[in-house]
Amino acid sequence: MKIPLVAIPRLSQYARVLLESRHSDYISSDEISEIAGCTAAQVRKDLAYFGQFGTPSRGYKVEELKRSLSKILGTDREWNVALVGVGNLGSALLSYKGFAPNGFKIKCAFDNDLRKIGKNLEGVIVRDTSEMKRTLKAEGIRMAIVTVGAGSAQSVVNMLIKSGVTAILNFAPVKLNVARAITVLNIDLSIELERLAYFLSRTKKSKKS
Amino acid sequence: MKIPLVAIPRLSQYARVLLESRHSDYISSDEISEIAGCTAAQVRKDLAYFGQFGTPSRGYKVEELKRSLSKILGTDREWNVALVGVGNLGSALLSYKGFAPNGFKIKCAFDNDLRKIGKNLEGVIVRDTSEMKRTLKAEGIRMAIVTVGAGSAQSVVNMLIKSGVTAILNFAPVKLNVARAITVLNIDLSIELERLAYFLSRTKKSKKS
Numbered sequence: 001m002k003i004p005l006v007a008i009p010r011l012s013q014y015a016r017v018l019l020e021s022r023h024s025d026y027i028s029s030d031e032i033s034e035i036a037g038c039t040a041a042q043v044r045k046d047l048a049y050f051g052q053f054g055t056p057s058r059g060y061k062v063e064e065l066k067r068s069l070s071k072i073l074g075t076d077r078e079w080n081v082a083l084v085g086v087g088n089l090g091s092a093l094l095s096y097k098g099f100a101p102n103g104f105k106i107k108c109a110f111d112n113d114l115r116k117i118g119k120n121l122e123g124v125i126v127r128d129t130s131e132m133k134r135t136l137k138a139e140g141i142r143m144a145i146v147t148v149g150a151g152s153a154q155s156v157v158n159m160l161i162k163s164g165v166t167a168i169l170n171f172a173p174v175k176l177n178v179a180r181a182i183t184v185l186n187i188d189l190s191i192e193l194e195r196l197a198y199f200l201s202r203t204k205k206s207k208k209s
Numbered sequence: 210m211k212i213p214l215v216a217i218p219r220l221s222q223y224a225r226v227l228l229e230s231r232h233s234d235y236i237s238s239d240e241i242s243e244i245a246g247c248t249a250a251q252v253r254k255d256l257a258y259f260g261q262f263g264t265p266s267r268g269y270k271v272e273e274l275k276r277s278l279s280k281i282l283g284t285d286r287e288w289n290v291a292l293v294g295v296g297n298l299g300s301a302l303l304s305y306k307g308f309a310p311n312g313f314k315i316k317c318a319f320d321n322d323l324r325k326i327g328k329n330l331e332g333v334i335v336r337d338t339s340e341m342k343r344t345l346k347a348e349g350i351r352m353a354i355v356t357v358g359a360g361s362a363q364s365v366v367n368m369l370i371k372s373g374v375t376a377i378l379n380f381a382p383v384k385l386n387v388a389r390a391i392t393v394l395n396i397d398l399s400i401e402l403e404r405l406a407y408f409l410s411r412t413k414k415s416k417k418s
Contacts (some may be wrong), residue, residue, distance in 0.1 A: 005404075007403050008403070008407050009400050009403075009404060010375050011382075012397075012399075012404075014262075014405045014416055015401070016289065016382075018222040029417040030340070034368060035384060036384070037384055042351055057243045059279040063322070073406060073407050074406035074407050074409060074410030075403060075406060079403070079406055079409075086303075088297075088301035088305075089301040089305065090299060090300040092296075093296060093398070095297045096231050096297075096298065096398060097358075098226075098382045098397065098398060098399045099350035099398070099402065101331070102399040102402070102403065103406075104399060104402045104406075130413070142369075143402070143405055143406070143409060148369070149306075159319055162336055163293070165406055166409065167405035167406075167409050168405075169402060169405060171400050173225075173307045175244060175245070183405060183408040183409075185401050185405060186405060187396075187401065188221075188307065188311060188396075189305060189307060189308070189378075189396075190221075190308050190310075190311040191218050191222070191306045192378055192394050192396065193288070193290070193308065193311070193313045193352070193378060194217070194221045194282050194283070194284060194404050195214075195217050195218060195221075195394060196216075196376035196394060197282060197283035197284060197288055197312075197313075197352070197376075198281070198282050198283050198375075198391060199392040200283060200288075200352060200375065200376050200392075201281075201282075201283030201377055202283075205413075
């Protein structure tokens, strides 16, 4: 089954629509699309990758679709996540309320600042970065969030990979070099603002002309 | 000129490569692509949307390409940004070092928590949300970051739009309803983790089979 990667965030969106839906039995692609903010045809196409979930007359069985999406997205289980870099952003993510309902738990946090090591933040003890390998191997953690500065991100990522991590969400504004088997998703917040700036510039120009 | 929206973040990436490059005169699409992490053909295709920047023998003129990308992305000027919701995430963004070098300045911050109003965070005074319209109109601010909870995001966005904002970066885990003329980019951090979970689940399955 060859699913385009761009479809994955949309499937996450559909799963959210279902969780918030008050429909107990069936939901139509029209209803999903209206809340998810895309076309009904897109919804039907995305869900068709995974087999026959719906019937043309009644729509999709809510509970069945929920279970299938969970299984596809890997959210039918809990994922323990490591966080490296307990600065402002790292602290914000430790208290971010959006992870837990989706099955993600930041289980351990690392920093090399002596003033932070040993602190309890949202139930997580901040540990010395030197303990990373032992801790992650012991916990079997394979997913990590990197919130260190650009200068130390690559060395942190190298350590994470040596500790058994294969999937990384990177907030450091730097391009990381990793082997093909490792998945890195880069979140660069100024790139998002640049997308907004692009839209605003274009609007301004079109208003002028 | 019809540029696919998915190309915009890549252009941001190329602009970063040029800023960090030590080449003073020319840079090839191969060199850009190696650092940006995509194919040289992709680089050439993306840059071709904006006209003829390079020569096949020598590559692209660094300074000319920098200027053109800045102009296209709207980063040839400073953008003042408003932030609403000074919780953990809002505070983290106020101290985020990645915005300023790219021309983005969080100029004002709003919250409705009396314990936060009046505080000075990173040189920005937190104001009462009720002052939003007056402040944003006076400053001519059209770009905003929303870091409030899911429950109040829609009403905050409505207020922002009434205050003249047309481009919004939304961190609240909720789908916002806005008019077509308004640009909203949603950052849902658990959706990013779900993409990682999808990759990890797939790896695990393929190892088993």
